[in-house]
Amino acid sequence: MTKLGTCSPAAQVYVVSTPPLPRFRVHARIVFLANNHICQHRQLHATRVLHNSKIRRKNSATTLRPRISQFLRISRAIVCSLEDLGVSTAPTFKRNRHNLSKISNMAFENLSAQDPDPQPIPKEEFTDSSQDTQLDEEKLKNFFIGAIDNGTTSTRFIIFDGMGEPVAQHQMEFKQYYPQSGWHEHNPKELVSTVKECMDRATNIFIDQGHDVSDIKAVGLTNQRETIVVWDTATGEPLYNAIAWPDTRTKGLVRELKAREGADELQDICGLPLSTYSSSVKLVWLLNHEESVRKAYDEGRLSFGTVDTWILWNLNGGKERDVHVTDTTNASRTMFMNLHTVQYDDKLLEFFKLDRTKLNLPKIVPSSSPDAFGSISTGLLKDVRIAGCLGDQSSALVGQQGFTPGSAKNTYGTGCFLLYNVGEEPVISKHGLLATVAYDFGGKRKPVYALEGSIAVAGSGVKFLMNNMGFITHSHKISDLAGSVKDNGGCIFVTAFSGLFAPYWIDDAKGTIFGITQFTERGHIARATLEATCFQTKAILDAMELDSGHKLNMLAVDGGMSNSNLCMQTQANIIGIPVDRPAMRETTALGAAIAAGFAVGVWKEFDELKEINQKDRMIFEPNISKEESAKMFKKWGRAVEMCRGWLDADESNGEFS
Template sequence: MSLCAILCPASSRLPRRSAAMPTSSPTFVGAIDQGTTSSRFLIFNRRGEVVALHQLEFKQIYPNPGWHEHDPEELISSVERCVDGAVQQFEAQGHSRGQIAAVGITNQRETTVVWDKTTGKALHNAIVWTDTRARDLVRRLKARIGAGELTQRCGLPLSTYPSASKLLWLLDNVPDVKDAYERGNLAFGTVDAWLAYKLNGGPARDVYVSDPTNASRTMFMNLHTLDYDAELLEWFRIDRDKVKLPKIVRSADPDAYGSLAGTVLRGTKIMGCLGDQSAALVGQKGFTPGLAKNTYGTGCFLLYNVGHKPVISSHGLLSTVAFDFGEGRTMYALEGSIAVAGSSVKFLVDNFGFIDESSKLSALAETVEDNGGCTFVTAFSGLFAPYWIDDARGTIFGITAYTQRGHIARATLEATCFQTKAILDSMGKDSGQKLTELAVDGGMCNADLIMQTQSDIIGIPVSRPAMRETTALGAAIAAGFAAGVWESFDDLKDVNNEGKTLFRPQITAEDASERFARWEKAVQMSKGWSS
């Protein structure tokens, strides 16, 4: 049975598509990848190969300790410049811009933008998902009656992470935002909604939409209904008559997202949208329950497909929407986040001077056979999922006169692998489904040593694709489904398979268990270092 047959009844295979693309010339799909530090535009062929790419970094704004902002207009201008740059490369290869069937969007999640719905002007810098300025507000919210029941509806616990706390902070602290709210002119959105709105030309077209993978990160959407929840909004004391919320539409849709009003692709339709971690799961073809991906970046984000119904975690994980590809066919995921992954490597470079660049850490770790008895709990700002230990701090255990730089390097790399193991164990308990293979992407997965260590510790194969632009590929897949570039999930079975590397466990289960037990002991000993 095909994947499409499993997921979709005969009457609703995938999203209603635009007319099938002609087969006389090659067809391509564009993907806007608007991330935390840079914007990119990539063009993929039907085999999932990148044929053109343009990337621009933009300014990071840190007004106060713990605060992190972006200029909303710079997000738009950087995206538009990337579109033009990639298309220029594309046409230099002899292709025509008319061969680009559609454009998809993937974006940093939770980052919050507010603007005047009559003028389209942003009323404040975007507050980035990493921002913690709302911590006192969150502390007060946690004391409010009903706080413990929110997760059952929206899948997220109260924290500074979701968009809700960021919007409430803006309403409390920025007069222009408060004034627009009182006049009923306030528009709120995550970055996907802002992109769709502005790339369509702003108030002239007033395209104001968000997909469930992004809307589920606000705390305003009910995971079960995929719509805004009146009781959630009331609990947060948000008046729907005073703030405009984007309409929640499918992740793949031929009409809802409008079309580009500017750039050299003017008139090209936007047909797909996925939050970045969901996009990576789709790009790794994690379409069925029991499949998972882990993105090894500055931090780590592990998404585990749990099927057609949300699973509310009782083991320290987040519940979210994996994707919605139409006709009510929605897949959900459990999510675990690791605060420190690639940043621990940067720490050894910048703070300890172990090596002169991050790419050489794996080579340093390979100068020794093992960690020499060292365990490094990289809790620089506490531990995230599944531990959630705020007062833990980075701690190295087992140092002796024998310890060398290579041992510390190995222990640093192993820390991410052990935390991934802890998250996977929690996901198995919550979902009741056993993971059989872990798909990986992100910068750290380039190192064979890390991936082999990961496979050894979790006891299952780790699959690393040759083409690792899986987040952007996920956005292209969403748009490609709506455009008819791909007809079913079966059409993608050979996409990005060539050159895949599979790492299989090379140690016994008993050895892996012993190593993990040592890690868990170290975690417990790292508690209480910050009052």
């Protein structure tokens, strides 16, 4: 074992030397021993094996090449990072650094130059199972947690066992309303009815399997964020349809608010920039345009909530119990909550000219609590506690076990959302990102914060090709269509159906396809649609690196679009780092189950979750050069600039800018 250097008396770094490399064999182990000081700066667990790869293949260049690449990438990243930690570059350090390069050259000289593109790699080949905490699987398989997942287009209810395996589930889509161009609404009552029906149907499946309802220890909730509901406090009746998060009717209002005194101070308080995205501007629009909403507000009977609040209020029986709460992750998306105090801020409310005495705001509570969210009042799960609540993207981060600062995940759903754990102190972005609460498990634990990049159109772009253009008959067919051509044929599709979100924040952009010729086929446009999400993810990752000062080494993914191998390989190529996909992709619902499970004692420490959803994860390695990737991204950037300025005539005094 060779000592590379030291950065403090309590921290040392070692590399177990690699023997001469036989043909098609790599056997290496890198061990990083770090103290808490290093953990805070490099976001690494103390005394943790970062990489342990034992790979033996005979005459298998196809399978070995990506594994060597993966091993060397992580090896170099660790060794090169030592300088950032203040490790002295002693001769032994330099020599071992040189050896890594030598290993690389030897390995690839022995590989066939004609290797096909690497395939996804099972993640277990890169993990050290000897370090895993062994759990009482039999015991955990007899604990069950329900999870309500209310997304943008559908609701599902999944019952998980204590090992994070789904045992019963049901899903229902609900109607989308588009009254005008750029408007997007839901029926609030349908949101609740689909939740109740999904719970009962999944529970019936659970019972048919021989279980008892009493086996379900608690229920968690995760939901689409920023979508708002307003209702009459006295009657419990909605006063307007739910305005969904992608809705852009507030574009004109946002421009007015940006010109208002104090607008430049908002992001430092709440972490969010003024945009059509947040809940606050949707509420102000309703007060300005809907007489029934304004009247209820003036009379002090206007109840406001994001989707979590509305669902929780109804599951608890509405007015009867009046459980009017929201968790910190959802509250952090309203622009009403101070990110530092985790409470409503009078300065924020005053900016939007809202009177707290007239507006019934939900109480802000932690994301995991045995009593704050009440219990289910009717149905098969009557009296079962609701013990967890998280906004959907925070829930996905929890489901991916992103508990360590520096962890990141990207969820490819209707939109696409990348969260990066920054620890217990919020980081206010200077590069177009949002600062938000990642999760808040209450008790003695402090809230954990994240940087977030939001993409308005991801899966909805695929549905556009299916429903509006008739390119495909089912969403999963997009990969077949996109794979029918070798590249995008020169097409770039800027999917700015609701403008562009992070890190651009361009509200006057419209969806635009560039590069169409007589050569263009449906497959080229399909591939360009997938690439649009991947390019925007790259832009967000670049912004995150600038804000955090740390380069991400791997991206965890989930969501419907992540089912596409082609999309995930494209993503790896464009961002230039490996993409890590779990076999069980319902990580958003799993996060809600974890929050509820912690509240009722199914799990007590994050270490107990190490084995959950770790089997059969796949790694997608980049398989194009950095130069080619950079060329593609530069072309995307030009397209983004060219799609600006497409204002509607009535928004620009009859003239287009």
